[in-house]
Amino acid sequence: MDREKLLEGKKLAARINQIVKNEVLDFQKAFSFAPVLCAIQVGDDKESSLYLEFQQKIAKKLSIGYKVKKLDADIQRVDLIAVIEELNCDSTINGIILQLPLPDHLKANDIRICLDPLKDVEGVHPENLGKIILNEDGLAPCTACAVMELLDNININLYGKEAVIVGHSAIVGKPLAAMLLNDFCTTTICHIATSERGLLAEHVKRAEILVVAVGKPGVVKGEWIKKDAIVIDVGINYVDDKIVGDVEFEKAYERAAYITPVPGGVGPITVALLMRNLLKAAKQQKQEGK
Numbered sequence: 001m002d003r004e005k006l007l008e009g010k011k012l013a014a015r016i017n018q019i020v021k022n023e024v025l026d027f028q029k030a031f032s033f034a035p036v037l038c039a040i041q042v043g044d045d046k047e048s049s050l051y052l053e054f055q056q057k058i059a060k061k062l063s064i065g066y067k068v069k070k071l072d073a074d075i076q077r078v079d080l081i082a083v084i085e086e087l088n089c090d091s092t093i094n095g096i097i098l099q100l101p102l103p104d105h106l107k108a109n110d111i112r113i114c115l116d117p118l119k120d121v122e123g124v125h126p127e128n129l130g131k132i133i134l135n136e137d138g139l140a141p142c143t144a145c146a147v148m149e150l151l152d153n154i155n156i157n158l159y160g161k162e163a164v165i166v167g168h169s170a171i172v173g174k175p176l177a178a179m180l181l182n183d184f185c186t187t188t189i190c191h192i193a194t195s196e197r198g199l200l201a202e203h204v205k206r207a208e209i210l211v212v213a214v215g216k217p218g219v220v221k222g223e224w225i226k227k228d229a230i231v232i233d234v235g236i237n238y239v240d241d242k243i244v245g246d247v248e249f250e251k252a253y254e255r256a257a258y259i260t261p262v263p264g265g266v267g268p269i270t271v272a273l274l275m276r277n278l279l280k281a282a283k284q285q286k287q288e289g290k
Helices: 009-031 046-061 077-089 108-112 126-133 142-153 173-182 192-196 200-205 249-255 266-287
Strands: 036-042 065-071 095-098 162-166 186-190 209-212 230-233 237-239 242-244
Touching: 009 046, 009 142, 009 266, 036 046, 036 077, 036 266, 046 065, 046 266, 065 077, 077 095, 077 108, 095 108, 095 266, 126 173, 142 173, 142 230, 142 266, 162 173, 162 200, 173 186, 173 209, 186 200, 192 200
Parallel strands: 036 065, 036 095, 162 186, 162 209, 209 230
Antiparallel strands: 237 242
């Protein structure tokens, strides 16, 4: 297997982490404290807990403070919002992440809007998402940014390229589409209705840059991939105790110029960018006297 063809995230994440670590030390010298991230976990989802442990491990390596606010699964919306508002007002907390999934009686969008945009290190508050549309600097969603970092790392000229995104979530597909448009890609978003009309393969086949973020194994067939396309698979799926992406990897690998492995592609970069967002948030808060 050609290692140069694989868009592996670990080396890129390590470079980002080293830059963040150095800047955290500079921040600590300037302000006599390190940035602190607080994760809110509602309930005890197993995968969520594993992700929290990974965040905590990376934060420790970067000399970043990390706290977890564990809440009962039956907490009511008004009480969860009260916890967030308390963290918004806590000057010792620089970033807040609302860990998903939430219990069924809680809606993520209803809760995220209560985050202080300056502490929204996941970039999911409407104010931060709006800044992407306007091509303004802000805290942007980490997974969408991870895709852009991968493209930047291979020095691809995005101008006029045919980009197809499969998946239109508010934290990956939609913000990523805006980012690609800001770099003058010709951008198409596909979703469940595209598939139900039988048009998904048609769109995928013309993609010079293909990003798939659905959470459904094999939703994109390998033979659909355009020759020498760049394929970024954001999907994480568990099949027979194995982690696989949304794209049929083996067949797609044969046709693609570059392709991300799953796991080990987008994931490590996403966590690195979460920490970079935290540092950025802490700097902004200092500039605004908070």
